[in-house]
Amino acid sequence: MATTDVESVVIGAGVVGLGIARALAAAGHDVLVLERHDGIGQETSSRSSEVIHAGLYYPRGSLKAKLCVAGRDLLYAFAAENGVPHRRVGKLVVATDPSELDRLDALARTALDNGVSDLTRLTAAEVRALEPEIASVGALLSPSTGVIDSHALMVALEGHLSAAGGSIVLNTAVDGILAGDVFRLITTSDGQRSELSARNLVIAAGLGASRLGRMVARERYEPPQVYASRGHYFTLDGRAPFHHLVYPLPQPGFLGVHLTLDVAGQARFGPDLEWSDAPNERADYTFDDGGGARLACFEADIRRYWPDLPEGRLSPGYVGVRPKIYRRGDAVPDFAIHDTRVHGVPRLVALYGIESPGLTSSLAIGDYVAEMLAK
Numbered sequence: 001m002a003t004t005d006v007e008s009v010v011i012g013a014g015v016v017g018l019g020i021a022r023a024l025a026a027a028g029h030d031v032l033v034l035e036r037h038d039g040i041g042q043e044t045s046s047r048s049s050e051v052i053h054a055g056l057y058y059p060r061g062s063l064k065a066k067l068c069v070a071g072r073d074l075l076y077a078f079a080a081e082n083g084v085p086h087r088r089v090g091k092l093v094v095a096t097d098p099s100e101l102d103r104l105d106a107l108a109r110t111a112l113d114n115g116v117s118d119l120t121r122l123t124a125a126e127v128r129a130l131e132p133e134i135a136s137v138g139a140l141l142s143p144s145t146g147v148i149d150s151h152a153l154m155v156a157l158e159g160h161l162s163a164a165g166g167s168i169v170l171n172t173a174v175d176g177i178l179a180g181d182v183f184r185l186i187t188t189s190d191g192q193r194s195e196l197s198a199r200n201l202v203i204a205a206g207l208g209a210s211r212l213g214r215m216v217a218r219e220r221y222e223p224p225q226v227y228a229s230r231g232h233y234f235t236l237d238g239r240a241p242f243h244h245l246v247y248p249l250p251q252p253g254f255l256g257v258h259l260t261l262d263v264a265g266q267a268r269f270g271p272d273l274e275w276s277d278a279p280n281e282r283a284d285y286t287f288d289d290g291g292g293a294r295l296a297c298f299e300a301d302i303r304r305y306w307p308d309l310p311e312g313r314l315s316p317g318y319v320g321v322r323p324k325i326y327r328r329g330d331a332v333p334d335f336a337i338h339d340t341r342v343h344g345v346p347r348l349v350a351l352y353g354i355e356s357p358g359l360t361s362s363l364a365i366g367d368y369v370a371e372m373l374a375k
């Protein structure tokens with residue numbers, strides 16, 4: 001077996017792993033990213049809504065709240081400096097029934113607690129003036145919500161990493177980890193097994209994180225279990241008559257079937273939520289139309305805020321898979337970013353449950369993890 005020594009290894013080249021690798025390289029680490037696929041961002045990071053969230057939803061003081069708000073500002077600045085396509089389009093969170101107005105006000109208070117001070121409360125008439133086809137009894141307007149080309153973002157992060165001397169090794173799966181004075185990683189690449197050692201290790205492996213966490217820390221703690229939970233998107237054929245993103249009020253575990261526009265203006269609706277109640281770390285991206293039932297559910301959800309959605313305008317889009325670390329009915333946990341204080345292993349940071357707003361938070365998570373591994 002060949003042996004290579006690296007200062008810091010990041011497992012996973014999704015947007016979060018790349019954000020961490022960039023931050024570590026900028027802090028002077030010699031960084032190697034190991035990725036099992038033949039390209040960057042082939043799993044969760046390429047199947048999201050691509051929304052830069054403002055930070056409305058998350059409990060005050062949580063990592064989600066702090067890293068989303070900080071990450072949003074970092075992301076807008078990074079995108080502008082690096083030519084990553086993005087648009088600060090703004091979003092409406094709409095109440096469609098008077099019984100929802102209290103929840104709209106509660107959401108505005110949570111947002112303010114999180115430092116999101118630019119929300120405006122709109123009446124139904126004000127909503128109609130902005131978006132004539134949206135039916136509501138009131139809404140919140142979030143001007144600092146936007147959209148970004150997530151693939152271009154990852155390419156730009158890879159560029160920063162390379163410029164700082166780091167690199168990404170593709171087609172390389174980590175199959176074993178031994179923690180000692182250094183981490184010894186067993187990898188498989190094109191059927192060949194190799195071993196390399198690293199002083200610092202970051203597990204940013206999304207759906208694969210629990211399996212890796214169990215390898216390295218199994219005698220000391222039980223890592224959170226991932227429950228891969230699917231979400232389908234439909235795309236809207238033709239032009240959308242909207243200028244803003246449109247969200248209903250959130251539901252437990254997801255933000256509700258919402259309208260997003262990509263940077264080119266293409267509209268899509270989703271994602272719905274298929275809970276996974278048994279341990280499940282599998283990425284299944286098969287679009288399941290449920291014999292037409294899924295389309296009927298989407299149309300019913302969308303017509304609550306867009307009553308005139310024409311028949312036959314929605315086409316199956318794609319499926320994204322959330323790396324949830326909780327099941328239906330559980331309290332929604334925070335991002336789990338575990339360092340030695342949690343698992344007892346020095347120089348290991350392991351990330352679990354980095355679902356939304358992970359894209360928005362990616363640069364802030366990078367800085368946060370780099371600080372945990374500060375030399």
Ligand SMILES: Cc1cc2nc3c(=O)[nH]c(=O)nc-3n(C[C@H](O)[C@H](O)[C@H](O)COP(=O)(O)OP(=O)(O)OC[C@H]3O[C@@H](n4cnc5c(N)ncnc54)[C@H](O)[C@@H]3O)c2cc1C
Pocket residue numbers: 011012013014015016017018034035036037040041042043044045046047048049050051052053172173174175204205206207208209212231271319320321322323354355356357358359360361
């Ligand atoms: C449907 C959906 C919509 C979303 N919408 C938004 C949104 O609008 N805004 C937002 O901010 N966030 C959103 N998110 C969340 C965001 O997409 C994720 O938080 C983010 O992409 C997670 O990135 P990651 O790098 O942690 O994971 P991933 O992208 O899954 O990357 C992990 C990588 O690790 C690799 N890996 C795993 N195991 C191994 C191994 N053993 N060896 C080598 N490599 C391995 C995988 O191949 C993968 O490439 C959404 C998520 C979903 C599912």
